[in-house]
Amino acid sequence: MPLLQQLQEGYSNGERLLAVLIDPDKINAQTLSLTLANATRAKANIVMVGGSLVDGDTDAAVRLVKEQTHIPVVLFPGNAMHFASSADAIFLLSLISGRNPDFLIGNHVHVAGALKRSGIEVIPVGYMLIDGGVATSVQYMSNTMPIPSAKIDIAVATALAGEQLGLKAIYLEAGSGAANPVPHELIAAVCRNVTIPVIVGGGIRSAKQLQAAYQAGATMVVVGNALEKNPELLLEFGAR
């Protein structure tokens, strides 16, 4: 089933979809195998590959992941250089919380031809940075300011604008390794106002935080950083 359809059905049925994020620069063979084995046990729906600053070879990283799991691999690009035709799909991120044209349309133009030729599934996503209590890589690399976490009205208006522009999902991002995940109230307010799936990530380190994001209305929750330190955490995420 195409990933967008899976997301939309998950949204309609109130499912709790899980994404495991792998940063190609931090791949360690042993941790990767354990993380992917545990991702299967935890019934993770997708493995995302990417990050703000990918120094290594994204295509090689995707191939390495695909050798070890049947879970669909979705690109999570920091810029147009992070494209790899070996992936199953791409979250084509438009950084709608920012005002940097390179991340709203510029990178997209660079990669458009390659994307079309590759035939991989393209999922247009409204990507919103929410202040997570520390300055994050994505904030620095994209040269954009996050939305203050208490400015729920601005977050709701931004998400609504993304939906009205035709984006297929909203990603509420506190940033990898954020001190504070996206607040419950903000997730809930965005979910009440849009009629597309909401993906939440950044700073989720426990089953309690994972549950809280779903309870607030997230269709998919993304976990990365915490698994690099402890891949066994995924086993606690199985019963979500």
Ligand code: 1GP
């Ligand atoms: C980062 O939302 C993802 O872009 C996941 O964040 O690495 O903090 O889990 P963590």
